[in-house]
Amino acid sequence: MKTDNATTVRTCPLCGAQYGGFPALSRKYPNTHICPDCGTREALESIGVSTAEQEKILGIIHGSNIHNSDR
Numbered sequence: 001m002k003t004d005n006a007t008t009v010r011t012c013p014l015c016g017a018q019y020g021g022f023p024a025l026s027r028k029y030p031n032t033h034i035c036p037d038c039g040t041r042e043a044l045e046s047i048g049v050s051t052a053e054q055e056k057i058l059g060i061i062h063g064s065n066i067h068n069s070d071r
């Protein structure tokens, strides 16, 4: 039984975020594993979504407003 992918924490080379679970494969950088958020950004960018819209959509995906601190 292999559960490594579920427990390994990886660092995304694009945004520096640490994430667990399965990495996304970058479309821009071959053989580069990136975090799911960057994978979403690249996918949205590829269909012509602006950076501001990408962040908005990611906020919706995460179900929270990113700019509201919860600390």
Ligand SMILES: [Zn+2]
Pocket: 012, 013, 014, 015, 016, 017, 034, 035, 036, 037, 038
């Ligand atoms: Zn990232």
